Amino acid sequence: MTTSPLDSLRAQFPLLQANPELVYLDNAATTQKPLAMLDAERRFYETMNANVHRGGHRLGHAATEAYEAARITVARFINAASAGEIVFTRGATEAINLVAYSWGGSTLKPGDEILLSTLEHHANIVPWQLIAQTAGAVIRAIPLLDDGQIDMAAYQALLSPRTRLVGISQMSNALGVCPPLAQIIPAAHAVGASVLVDGAQAIAHQEIDVQALGADFYVFSGHKVFGPTGIGVLWARADILEQMPPWQGGGEMIERVSFAGTTFAPAPRRFEAGTPAFAQTIALAAALDWLRGQDRPAIAVHESALYRQLAAGIDQINGVRILGTPTGKGPIASLVFSHAHPYDVAQFLDERDIAVRVGNHCAGPLMQSLGLNNGTLRISIAAYNTAAQIDLLLSTLNETLELLA
C-alpha cells in the first residue's frame, strides 16, 4: 500500500488525525500543529527546562544554548544576515508595537508621515496611530483599486520627503492579495522612508528572504506557521536595530543597573525584557525546521491548485462571489453573498464540521473601503487541506445558499 505525500503530511498533525472529518479552513487565523513542534516543546520541558541567560548551572546553559540556536534557525528560515537581527516577541502584533514605540518614538517628528495600505490588519494600523498621536506625525492611507490591489499611482503620489515609514502587508489576511513589494519597497527607499512588511500571512505559504526583499523591518507570528502561540519574530536590519532604544524595561535587557543609571544590553537582547517564552521559541524553531524539511514548492503548487478549485467552484454557485483580484494572491478567499448573512452560512458549514471565519477580519478600514457592513466569510487554505475537502465545502455552500435564499 502506498501513501500519498498529502496523507503522510496530514499524518503528522495529531489534531487532524483525531478529527478525520474536520475541514479546517481557518488557517489564516491559526494553523494546526505538527508532531515535530509538539514533541520539541514537550522534550524541552522534560529534559532541559531552566531559565535562559541566568543560572550558572548545567540546565541553564543547555536551555540558553537551545534558545540561541532557535534564533539562528529563525535567521536561516528568513535568510537574515545574522541571528543578531532576530528579536523574539509575543507575536507579529507585539513586533509592530515594538517598532512603533522604539523606532517610531525615537525618530518621528511633527509633520512626518506614515503610509499604511488600506489592506492592513488593525495590528499594522493602531500602533502607528498611537505613536503618531504622541509624535505629532500623520497617518496616510494608501488606497486600493476596485480589485483590492494597491493603487500604485496613488502610492507614488503619496510618497514624499515627509514619508518616514511605509507599512505594508505581504499577503492580506482578509483578501489574500499580495502587494507588489518589489516595487513598493524601492519606491519608499527612494524618498528616504523605511518599510515594515507584515509577513504574518505569507510566512506559511512563501519562502521568505528578507535580504532579497530589501525591507527594513519584517514581522511574523509563530502560530500562523505551525508553531506555538505566544511567540513571534521581529527582524530588523542590524544597523537599524542597533540605533533603536529599548521599549520595555526589566531583566536580561540591561548590561548594568544602578540607581544612578542603567546601561542596556546590545540588540537583540535589549528588546527582550523579562523571561522570554523560551520553550515556545524552541518549539517555533522546531516548526520552522519541520517546514524546511517539507517539499515547499510542491506545497505551494498544492495550495494554489486548491485555491483554483475553490474559485472555479464558487463561480458555479449563484449568489456568492470572491472579493478582489483572482490572480497574484495567496490561498485565501473572502466570500460575500447576495442574499445571505456570512454568519448564517458559517453556522450551516459548522454543522458539517467545516471551520471558516466570518467578520471583518480585523481589517475595518478595508471593509469600509469595500462598503461591507456584514464582513465576509473567509476560507483560508493550508498545506494539509485536500481536494475532497474543497468539494465538500462547495457542495455544502451550494445547499446552504439554496436554503437561505
Place this chain on the structure above:
Amino acid sequence: MSDWPELPAALALSALTERLQAAQGWENKNRLLVQLAREQPAMPTELKVDENRVSGCEAHVWLLTRWHEGRLQMWADSDSRIVKGLLALVWAAYQGLSREEIANQDFGALLQELGLQRFLSSSRASGLNAMVQVIRNA
C-alpha cells in the same frame, strides 16, 4: 401602542418550545431558526438606526423595548436569519413580563432546555447575552 407587532401564536413560548424540541440535531435546529426568522415581521428601515442597535453582536441586531401597563413590549430584528430566529425566542421569553418576572427569567436555562446552548458559548456572534442585558435594563 398598536403599531408594534403582536407575538404570533406559532411563536408563543409553549409553541416555540415544542417546535424546537421536535427539531433534532443542529441541521434541523438551524433550519427551524431560519424558518422562525421568516415568521417574524420585519422592522421598518427607519427604526434600524444605531441608537436601537445592540452592541456586542457580530450580526446587526436592533432591539426596541417599552413598557405598557407594567408589562414589557419588544420588537427586534437582525440581518442574520439565525440570529433573528433566536430573537423569536427572546421575544417569546420576555414579551408581556413584569420587571420582577424579567429579573427571574433564566434565559440561559431556557436555551439549555431547548438544546441551543451552543449559542450561549458563541455569544460574541449572536450577542444573546447583550440582548438579555438590554431587556433587563429596559
